[in-house]
Amino acid sequence: LMLTQPHSVSGSPGKTVTISCTGSGGNIVSNFVQWYQQRPGSVPTTVIHEDIKRPSGVPDRFSGSIDSSSNSASLTISGLTTEDEADYYCQSSDNHYQVFGGGTKLTVL
């Protein structure tokens, strides 16, 4: 399984952006997808786990979804703020191996 993300996305404060994570060489819906946020110089933290669940403390502006028809997962961030500017990584598993997407840099203009 390989996970492909766009290299970068951008949006204006208050707007909505969606980051895609497309699976190849495997079925992305077979195992849960997680999304991690990593600000510069910081440790990754979870914004979405098990496809659609938000950990406590993560605002409901963050949402996850799965599209089996396109074998992809998506992270949607609404009401963008400058604090959302970070790198975002999708992650899943395949037969006990773990896979990360290449990461997407979100710029809030």
Add this chain to the structure above:
Amino acid sequence: QVRLVQSGPEVRKPGASVRVSCKTSGYTFTGYYVHWVRQAPGQGLEWMGWINPNSGATKYAVKFQGRVTVTRDTSMRTAYMELRRLTSDDTAVYYCTRDRTPSWFDPWGQGTLVTVSS
């Protein structure tokens, strides 16, 4: 409070080995897998392998098989990652992280910078 605290930065010459430790607290150590993930400067996250602290079973990414060994000391609640035959391409921050299952990494250690330079 669940915590994973890693050992400090390391500098090695090419061809050498490095061992990074990950001391855990705040949860049942044997109840959750521990994974190792690395991040080269300016690059993305790369999964290296996991250990089942209960059984000692391990699984490694194909890329690192034969060069990495993950072990644990249950009495110390600590996991270890050893990487051998280092090259400059191994310069990276190495993270340990707990698998909350299924395959949800949380939390992460603070990271350990390993620099490989002659």
